[in-house]
Amino acid sequence: MTYDLVIHNGTIVTVNSKFEIIQSGFICITAGEIKRIEAEDPSRPLPDAIQTIDATGGIILPGLVNTHSHLPMTLFRGLADDIPLMKWLNEHIFPAERKHVHPGNVKSGAHLGCAEMLLSGTTTCCDGYFYEEKVAEAASEIGIRAVAGQGVIDFPAPGVENPAENVDHALGYIERWLERHPNIMPSVFCHTPYTCSDDTLKKAKEMALSKEVLFQIHVAETRQEIEQMQSERRMTPVKHLEQLGILDDNTLVVHGVWIDEQDIAILADHGTALSHNPSSNAKLAAGIAPVPKLIEAGVTVGIGTDSCASNNTLDLIREMNLCAKLHKATTLDPTVLDAPRVLKMATIEGARAIGLEKRIGSLEVGKAADVIIIDVDKPHLTPLYNPISHLVYAASGSDVRDVIVSGKVVVRNRILQTMCLDDIMYRVNEIAKAIR
């Protein structure tokens, strides 16, 4: 038989349940799915294929899963840094959003964010913003897989001037996108427990349950949030969400920097996953989420970049690097979050966190063919003793050579195949002139 695509001549890091690594293997893909993964046998020819990609000794691994982004905020990359969070939000980010967030800009920013992610090895992202329909359109056009969450907040917001309509607005979007594109999963993103009323949170969760979509929410990002919640409700945000019935295995909590042992137990009990955003939490001086404890308690933890306004890149390989180092530095334990664990967080655990672990997150027969190839023929990746070490401690997004999503080659030799990158960057630069 003839496959659509065969990728060969690389070290395959499967990230399957046995964490198998195949030295010099090949992968056969047809109709967007992985059909075979095997070690190459020099005495036998490669299977026939319409297209063959020679990984030339590189590392072949599942596409990375970015569990938290606000893609249109690429428009605000580096607009304001090194400023206290509330000042940053109130004097820089919120005013820029009020003035510049409209459907056209959202789509242009999302195109750039998607391009940056694909070019740095992320094949799936879990996003949330206003006008999320435009993000869904951008993602589907450029060929990235996305869980795209419409933002819900109890204030007048871009695209939803009347907060009373926020959940219904999200519902309309979700219904339009539920079966529209196989790689776009609509979702609802409630901003925080302190910017959404109890009624809004419950209504949004009920809606998410009825549509079987992911419910996302920022939780316990800063110490101030905990203090406010303790003073107003005498409980932690996680406990508050539990009491409202929000927490289950189709809810993703984002950040979780300030959570205690009891919060961790609650998340574990409900099967609720967490998106860890080490760069954003560090840069905004929010703190460091207790990831080793979360994992020990059995909570699924994925990695997220957060937005370009607080990171300032969407490079999940660099995020792995920071994640691996940050927790060692603060726990003083060099064995904490070792390289294989961090790679799992950025692939299969990230997929599990957003409910897609049966479809993506590892290279296995029957799964979607979301595959990336790392070029290791570089001075900073020489010599190569251990591919996992290089992925977590030495590589960066610019080492990603080829990217395949659902069997489609979307990046080849570092060139985006699906849209003109120069056009995308030109449009964002024009928007930035107005923002500046």
Next chain:
Amino acid sequence: MTYDLVIHNGTIVTVNSKFEIIQSGFICITAGEIKRIEAEDPSRPLPDAIQTIDATGGIILPGLVNTHSHLPMTLFRGLADDIPLMKWLNEHIFPAERKHVHPGNVKSGAHLGCAEMLLSGTTTCCDGYFYEEKVAEAASEIGIRAVAGQGVIDFPAPGVENPAENVDHALGYIERWLERHPNIMPSVFCHTPYTCSDDTLKKAKEMALSKEVLFQIHVAETRQEIEQMQSERRMTPVKHLEQLGILDDNTLVVHGVWIDEQDIAILADHGTALSHNPSSNAKLAAGIAPVPKLIEAGVTVGIGTDSCASNNTLDLIREMNLCAKLHKATTLDPTVLDAPRVLKMATIEGARAIGLEKRIGSLEVGKAADVIIIDVDKPHLTPLYNPISHLVYAASGSDVRDVIVSGKVVVRNRILQTMCLDDIMYRVNEIAKAIR
């Protein structure tokens, strides 16, 4: 007049004392020195030059200064990770060094390390290892500026079987290299206060003073080191070095993770600089040096990558990124180590830390022409509101396009000009086969 080289059409980040940024400027270079830096005047032609480099809208800044490396250890990149420090040293690094550290391998590893540094924007490094003469040769051949410190330790070491000869051995090397190459500054590197006797430390410092070379030493890297020193001598390592007369403004202490307020005051009093190695200290779970306090006390702090065995790259731009984030995450202050401060640490403050601030570290008339150009025409550097933000929070070494050391173009369009990179990588890969 005709200059040797004119670089134009970029945003010049001078890192001079006023931290001036010139939008669309040009730099004229002759005989390895900067002769003019000015804003471009569209009504006048550029000065005549033998060679002109168009930065095409990129960022032009001083070459970065890596204040701590062990270049030949690129041979051990990723050989062993996620292991407690003593086990890592005793079971992996020391055995590999005993077996594989000889002059040929040292030179090959140093070539690779130098190439990696140049290609990621570092034009000066401060190194220490055994057979440092081979590092000095490699650095001079490839065209990087280096302070190259011969290692001194009171154990049999590669190249110095008899520890009683270690300081004299270093002296011989220093005398051979003192006037040999304008860009290679020999130095002595005493390993630590617990692996060098008081006599060795004093003798080495006296020798360094007599030859006017930099004295380097690892100090207070781990908590265990402090406990050992407290138990044996009832004082901190910094206090111990002060009492031996080691600390002055031509001594560089490396790491300083476990130093207290009194230690900081001692360093400030003696004008002794510190090399901060955030990645290495984090990955080995040594901890986090109190950099904001050091800077507040007036101590000069540069940034170092440490070796590829503990980092695992030599990319100082990524090191800036980690440095900027790590201290915010742990102090919970988003204004700590802001982007301009971190850029200074990687340039002028690094130069000051190793005694070269009059020659390098900023773009100023009369200084050596060590210049790098960052290509910002990339999705992850779009849009550009603030070049300093991009350098610290969004760029990585692979965004460095051109590198000039002493007026000589050593990297052009990401291609190393002075040696064949493929040959360098081939040799290291051959050595790695034996190590593996």
